[in-house]
Amino acid sequence: MKNYILLLMVFFAFNTIFGQDRQSEIQKHEIGMAAGWSTGYGISYRYWPGKFGIQLTTTPYFEKEYSTASFGVTGLMSLSEIPWMRVYLYLGNHYMYYRQLDYYIWDNNGNLIELQNPNNSSYGRYIVGIGPGFEFLLGKKFGLNLMFGFRSDWSTYEYKISITGETGLYYRF
Numbered sequence: 001m002k003n004y005i006l007l008l009m010v011f012f013a014f015n016t017i018f019g020q021d022r023q024s025e026i027q028k029h030e031i032g033m034a035a036g037w038s039t040g041y042g043i044s045y046r047y048w049p050g051k052f053g054i055q056l057t058t059t060p061y062f063e064k065e066y067s068t069a070s071f072g073v074t075g076l077m078s079l080s081e082i083p084w085m086r087v088y089l090y091l092g093n094h095y096m097y098y099r100q101l102d103y104y105i106w107d108n109n110g111n112l113i114e115l116q117n118p119n120n121s122s123y124g125r126y127i128v129g130i131g132p133g134f135e136f137l138l139g140k141k142f143g144l145n146l147m148f149g150f151r152s153d154w155s156t157y158e159y160k161i162s163i164t165g166e167t168g169l170y171y172r173f
Helices: 002-018
Strands: 029-036 040-047 052-062 066-082 085-100 103-106 112-116 122-138 142-155 159-172
Touching: 029 052, 029 142, 040 066, 040 159, 066 122, 085 142, 085 159, 122 159
Parallel strands: none
Antiparallel strands: 029 040, 029 159, 040 052, 052 066, 066 085, 085 122, 103 112, 122 142, 142 159
16 A cells, blocks of 8 residues: 555656656746756856757856866757657867966975966967757756767867766756
């Protein structure tokens, strides 16, 4: 008897979470957190009015001696929707910026041992990625996004092509 009650509770919980009619509950705006090589990382906003959408992601971090920033702009195209999931394609564009000033290493007597980063270097990386994505509807207002595909990475020092993974958790309104 306990097993039947537990099974019914799991069924109703699953039906409550995943059983909404997505077509009547589609929201155009989403805000949340995202992380991905080709889409950017940090605070993210999505505007998805119909079949096509856009995702903006950023995390600026600036200090006197060290700075890093992530700026992502991603194009989205919906392929299919069912009540608890959306399948789409994405084209991610991500620019990462790094800057570090000189810093010195001193010995215990106050003598300069080493000067690190003598040129106050800064550099950037530009990453483009493409692939499929899946948005899983969690309740009426939350979406968990998983994306994967291929990325092309241009940096100051190298160029490479590899696989990528992206994720995001969004509040829809």
